[in-house]
Amino acid sequence: MKIILILFLGIFPIFANTLEIYSDKAILTKNIKENSFIVPFELDQKDLSINSNCNIEEISFGNKIEDEISLKKQSLQNKLKALKDSYEIIKNSNLNTINDIKNLSGILNENLTSQAEISKEIDSLSNEPAFYTKKVTIKQSCKNPKATISYPLNDALFKTLNSVNFKDGKISIKQSLIISNLKENLDDVFIKIYPYSVKSSKTPGKFTPTFIYSEETTKVFDAPATMSIAKNDSLKASNLEVSQNQNKINFFEISKQHLKALKENIIILNSQVLDANLTNYIDAYSGSKAYIAASFSPKNDINEALTQFFLNDVFVQNSYESKISKNKISTYFFGLNNLIEVSKVDLNNNEAKFNIKNNSSADQNITFVTKIPVNVEVEILGDLNASADSNGKIEKNFILKNSEEKVINFGYKEIKTSK
Numbered sequence: 001m002k003i004i005l006i007l008f009l010g011i012f013p014i015f016a017n018t019l020e021i022y023s024d025k026a027i028l029t030k031n032i033k034e035n036s037f038i039v040p041f042e043l044d045q046k047d048l049s050i051n052s053n054c055n056i057e058e059i060s061f062g063n064k065i066e067d068e069i070s071l072k073k074q075s076l077q078n079k080l081k082a083l084k085d086s087y088e089i090i091k092n093s094n095l096n097t098i099n100d101i102k103n104l105s106g107i108l109n110e111n112l113t114s115q116a117e118i119s120k121e122i123d124s125l126s127n128e129p130a131f132y133t134k135k136v137t138i139k140q141s142c143k144n145p146k147a148t149i150s151y152p153l154n155d156a157l158f159k160t161l162n163s164v165n166f167k168d169g170k171i172s173i174k175q176s177l178i179i180s181n182l183k184e185n186l187d188d189v190f191i192k193i194y195p196y197s198v199k200s201s202k203t204p205g206k207f208t209p210t211f212i213y214s215e216e217t218t219k220v221f222d223a224p225a226t227m228s229i230a231k232n233d234s235l236k237a238s239n240l241e242v243s244q245n246q247n248k249i250n251f252f253e254i255s256k257q258h259l260k261a262l263k264e265n266i267i268i269l270n271s272q273v274l275d276a277n278l279t280n281y282i283d284a285y286s287g288s289k290a291y292i293a294a295s296f297s298p299k300n301d302i303n304e305a306l307t308q309f310f311l312n313d314v315f316v317q318n319s320y321e322s323k324i325s326k327n328k329i330s331t332y333f334f335g336l337n338n339l340i341e342v343s344k345v346d347l348n349n350n351e352a353k354f355n356i357k358n359n360s361s362a363d364q365n366i367t368f369v370t371k372i373p374v375n376v377e378v379e380i381l382g383d384l385n386a387s388a389d390s391n392g393k394i395e396k397n398f399i400l401k402n403s404e405e406k407v408i409n410f411g412y413k414e415i416k417t418s419k
Helices: 068-091 098-126 223-242
Strands: 002-009 018-021 026-032 036-040 049-052 056-061 132-140 147-152 157-167 170-180 186-193 248-259 265-275 277-283 290-296 305-311 314-321 330-336 340-346 351-358 364-371 378-382 393-400 405-414
Touching (some): 036 147, 049 056, 068 098, 157 330, 248 265, 364 405, 393 405
Parallel strands (some): 157 305, 277 364
Antiparallel strands (some): 002 248, 018 026, 026 147, 036 132, 049 147, 056 132, 186 248, 277 290, 290 330, 305 314, 364 393
16 A cells, blocks of 8 residues: 655646545546446436546436346356366366376366355355445447546545554554445545545635725625625635645545445554653643643644544543644643642632642653733732743643642732722
8 A cells, every 4th residue: 555645736637546535525536448337326327427538429327226246246156157067077077098187187176276266255245235336338439438437425434533642752643544335346446635625615705895984885686696605705714724825735645445335444544653742731720630641743744533542552532633733742632640639729819729749650740730811910929930921821840759749829819000
C-alpha cells in the first residue's frame, strides 16, 4: 500500500478506478472495457455519468436483479464440475507405458489441487453477504472505444477514527479511515480524500450596495432569488475555513486498495510518533481536579475525528477532537490522575486555599491554572506569584516530589476607581 500526502495547485486529473471522498459525497470512477457492465441495483440512471472518446448512441438499463456472489459461486461450481468430470475421464484412460502412467499421475494430482482450491473459494464465498447489481449496456459509434463511468456511492459510510497512545515519553498518533456498507467489491482502487464539500459555493456572495442614513426602497425578491442569495452568503464563511491557502489544498491519495462489500474496510492514512511533555493539569477555575495532559507538536496535520485515547496501551476514553495543524503546540488529555489529590477551601469572597498532594511513587509535573475577570481591574491576592494573560488566564508550573504536599492561596479583589 502506498500513501501520499499531496499538495496540489489547481485541479488534479481524475484517473479511472478512483474513489473520491468529499465531506458530503463519494464518487466512484471506473474503466469499462466492454459495452456491457454492472452497477449497483439501487443506482438511478440520472446519477450515472459516462465519458467516452466516442459518441454514445444508446444507453440501456437492465431491470433484472443480479446477485453477484451467487453468480460467482455458480461459475466456480461449473468449473469444479468440469474438473471432476475430466478427472474421471483421465483416470479411466487406457495406458500402455510406464511414462503414460507417470504423466497421468501428474495430471490427476494437478486436477485434484485445482478442485481443492476452487472448493475453498466456494466455501469462502458462502460466508460473504449478498449484494445486488444490474446490467447497463451502451452503444458507441466508433471502433476501439475508451470509456469511464462515474456514479455516487450514496449508501456507503465513511468514518474517520484517530488513535492516540502515550507511552515512555512518546505520543503515537494514528489516523484511519473506515469505509463500510459498500454495495460492490472494489479491487485495486485509488482513493482520494478531499477536505471540502462538493456543494461548496464556487462563487462569491451577491454584491449589493450599502446605504447609510437613508431610507431606500427595499427591493423585493421572489422566493427562489431570496433563497439563492441567502445560500451564497451563508457558504462564504465556510469556504474560508476549508482552504487555509487559496491556491493550495491538502488531500490524501491512497493507492492499490481492495475494498470488500458490506464489510468494514480500515485504511491507515497517517502515523506519527512524537516527543511529548507530560504534566498534571489542575483546573482551579472549575472542578479543581488533576488531569493527565500531554503537550506535543505534530509533524503532520491531525484531522478532526472521533479519537481513542490510550495511556501506556490501556484504553482511557473516546472523545471527538477538532483539527490540529502541523507544527502547532497542542495538548491532549488522558483523563483524571487520582494519585494527585486536590482539595479546595473557599475563604473570603473570590479567595480560596488549594491543597495539592502527590500520592504517587514518582515526581510529578504540575500545571496549576486559574483565572481572573478581564472586564474590570482587579488586584491579585495570595502566593501564586504569576501574572495573567489577555484572557485572564493564570498558569503556574512546578514539580511535586513523591508524597510532597503544597498549599496555594489565590484570590482577587476588584479595584474600585474613584469617579
